[in-house]
Amino acid sequence: MSDYLLMVLEDEAAHATESPKAVAELIDRRAKFADGLRRTGAFRDGGRLRPSKEGTRVHRARGELTVRSGPFGGEPRALAGWYWVDAPNTSEAARIAEACPVLAADEVQVRPIMKGRLVGDKDARPGKVVACAVLGSAPTEEAWVHVMERIDRANHSFPSGVFLGGVRLEPPTKGARVAARSDAPSERRAMFDGPFLESKEVIGGLCFVRVTNMEEAARWAATTDFVVHGTLELRELWRT
Amino acid sequence: MADLSAIVGETVRQERGRIVGGLLRFCGDLDAAEEAFQDAVLSALEAWRSEVPENPGAWLMRVAKNRASDARRRRSVAQAKAPLLVEDEAAPDMVDVVTDDHLRLVLTCCHPELARDNQIALTLKIVAGFSTDEIARAFVSSEATVSQRILRAKQTLAAKKVGFEIPAKEELTARIGPVLGVIYAMFNEGHTSRRGPLMRLDLQAEALRLGRLVCDLVPREPDPFAVVALMSFSAARAATRVDTEGLPILLPAQDRSRWDRELLREGLVALSRARSLGGHGPYVLEAAIAAVHVTSPTWESTDFRNIVALYDALAAIAPSPIVALNRAIALAMRDGPAAGLAALEGLAEPLASYHLFFSARAELLERLGRDPRPDLEKALSLSTNASERKLLERRLGR
Numbered sequence: 001m002s003d004y005l006l007m008v009l010e011d012e013a014a015h016a017t018e019s020p021k022a023v024a025e026l027i028d029r030r031a032k033f034a035d036g037l038r039r040t041g042a043f044r045d046g047g048r049l050r051p052s053k054e055g056t057r058v059h060r061a062r063g064e065l066t067v068r069s070g071p072f073g074g075e076p077r078a079l080a081g082w083y084w085v086d087a088p089n090t091s092e093a094a095r096i097a098e099a100c101p102v103l104a105a106d107e108v109q110v111r112p113i114m115k116g117r118l119v120g121d122k123d124a125r126p127g128k129v130v131a132c133a134v135l136g137s138a139p140t141e142e143a144w145v146h147v148m149e150r151i152d153r154a155n156h157s158f159p160s161g162v163f164l165g166g167v168r169l170e171p172p173t174k175g176a177r178v179a180a181r182s183d184a185p186s187e188r189r190a191m192f193d194g195p196f197l198e199s200k201e202v203i204g205g206l207c208f209v210r211v212t213n214m215e216e217a218a219r220w221a222a223t224t225d226f227v228v229h230g231t232l233e234l235r236e237l238w239r240t
Numbered sequence: 241m242a243d244l245s246a247i248v249g250e251t252v253r254q255e256r257g258r259i260v261g262g263l264l265r266f267c268g269d270l271d272a273a274e275e276a277f278q279d280a281v282l283s284a285l286e287a288w289r290s291e292v293p294e295n296p297g298a299w300l301m302r303v304a305k306n307r308a309s310d311a312r313r314r315r316s317v318a319q320a321k322a323p324l325l326v327e328d329e330a331a332p333d334m335v336d337v338v339t340d341d342h343l344r345l346v347l348t349c350c351h352p353e354l355a356r357d358n359q360i361a362l363t364l365k366i367v368a369g370f371s372t373d374e375i376a377r378a379f380v381s382s383e384a385t386v387s388q389r390i391l392r393a394k395q396t397l398a399a400k401k402v403g404f405e406i407p408a409k410e411e412l413t414a415r416i417g418p419v420l421g422v423i424y425a426m427f428n429e430g431h432t433s434r435r436g437p438l439m440r441l442d443l444q445a446e447a448l449r450l451g452r453l454v455c456d457l458v459p460r461e462p463d464p465f466a467v468v469a470l471m472s473f474s475a476a477r478a479a480t481r482v483d484t485e486g487l488p489i490l491l492p493a494q495d496r497s498r499w500d501r502e503l504l505r506e507g508l509v510a511l512s513r514a515r516s517l518g519g520h521g522p523y524v525l526e527a528a529i530a531a532v533h534v535t536s537p538t539w540e541s542t543d544f545r546n547i548v549a550l551y552d553a554l555a556a557i558a559p560s561p562i563v564a565l566n567r568a569i570a571l572a573m574r575d576g577p578a579a580g581l582a583a584l585e586g587l588a589e590p591l592a593s594y595h596l597f598f599s600a601r602a603e604l605l606e607r608l609g610r611d612p613r614p615d616l617e618k619a620l621s622l623s624t625n626a627s628e629r630k631l632l633e634r635r636l637g638r
Binding site for chain 1: 506
């Protein structure tokens with residue numbers, strides 16, 4: 001069995017115009033989907049992010065630090081949630097993604113996990129949990145080693161659990177993309193023929209920190225190597 | 241450079257609770273903690289003129305801590321030798337300390353020894369940072385009354401020797417109850433003020449912010465999420481609750497397309513969280529009832545069967561005449577006005593001074609072709625809210 005990250009990319013504009021009834025139903029169906037994954041033992045982790053317009057992006061170029069608030073534009077869909085699943089291969093992981101309840105305009109990206117470290121119950125303790133999505137076409141190996149070391153150190157020296165694990169992903173070409181079929185929009189189909197031209201910002205990985213507020217997360221982000229090689233997008237976890 | 245007082249103001253808004261909470265642990269006294277914090281804010285206005293520090297919150301904490309320590313040294317030389325307990329609060333590895341400090345402050349201001357109005361005044365003053373004048377305006381009260389309330393609250397805390405420690409799990413759950421009571425009362429005061437205009441959105445916004453804060457502080461308690469859901473559902477409808485003349489528009493006539501979708505979503509997620517944490521108390525049931533209303537495309541197509549069932553469940557664990565009244569209104573929608581009227585029997589006495597009982601009964605009488613005027617007159621004589629009075633007068637044909 002291998003680890004896969006299913007990233008739910010939502011068309012936030014489409015979600016904003018959905019009827020409250022449909023929103024309630026989607027929340028319900030997602031909860032049932034996650035329960036189903038738990039029953040089959042495929043579920044390893046999962047969660048939902050607050051809207052991208054509440055997010056922050058941190059980037060450092062030539063020593064100059066840029067901190068930008070959402071919405072970010074540029075991409076038609078924003079990362080809205082993830083499921084970390086255990087599956088025998090990419091096609092099976094894609095099959096799970098096909099069953100994930102989403103709107104027609106949404107997509108689910110399936111990406112093999114290269115390395116990962118998991119801390120369960122991210123929302124069990126007080127504070128805010130912030131997801132840090134690593135954006136950048138090629139985050140270097142050093143950047144990852146750096147953050148993984150940090151996570152290791154953090155886990156040893158801070159039992160309080162400030163660093164809550166993370167995953168580094170294989171490139172999109174090794175994954176799949178699940179979207180509505182153009183000929184039958186109510187059905188969803190996995191496509192394995194990357195690269196995914198629509199996406200300009202490849203997510204290289206995801207890690208989590210527990211902080212008291214977003215500003216603190218941004219200060220932490222500024223100290224990592226990620227912001228030199230790419231951008232860190234910080235998004236508060238939605239307790240669900 | 242951005243306006244300095246705006247930067248300081250924003251930092252104060254963000255950091256007040258955690259810093260005052262931290263100082264409270266350090267000083268053991270609410271007044272001293274507040275004073276040290278105010279001193280630090282004044283220093284910031286001076287010191288940040290040349291350069292705003294990289295971590296403004298940590299700066300404020302450090303300076304406030306020094307002020308508190310100076311003040312303590314002045315009071316007692318012996319005490320000054322005690323080690324400083326407060327570290328640099330802004331370091332990310334201090335999350336537990338910081339959230340504990342914040343929680344300590346909220347629990348102290350909502351201490352069960354204090355009367356509800358005093359709890360609210362103290363919470364608005366210390367946790368939310370409202371000025372006495374702002375609190376007075378929010379409650380259409382005088383500054384003197386509010387100052388008196390805050391003073392009395394502080395005296396009570398001192399007299400009862402209230403400890404600032406955070407209780408263990410079971411007692412903590414019990415202590416969260418009054419905190420939510422304060423937040424919800426604050427929200428409801430904003431929802432329909434006893435005096436003045438129909439809604440006070442600043443109070444509502446603050447109550448919602450405090451509710452979210454409590455969710456962050458005790459993320460495994462279902463009730464804070466249920467209260468946030470309730471408030472979100474209600475706040476989502478705020479813009480549709482009054483017409484252009486400021487008269488109230490009741491739920492059946494509200495323009496549902498103008499309800500705030502984001503707040504509705506927030507509420508739905510919070511309710512789902514409360515339920516998945518095993519919540520089944522009154523707040524969860526009330527939020528569930530509100531959720532049925534807000535997810536229904538029209539008033540007529542509302543699932544009143546479900547609403548009556550939820551009110552039955554609510555009446556079973558938290559019976560009250562108000563719950564019975566609301567159940568009767570839902571019953572009237574499910575089974576017709578006669579059934580609703582029958583369910584109102586016996587409520588006239590306990591609700592003899594509640595204007596909404598009479599306006600609801602008037603509505604049912606009218607639908608049955610009977611004379612609603614005596615009940616409308618009675619409601620009018622009981623209502624103190626100007627907008628509601630105007631609406632009743634209109635229904636009376638005046």
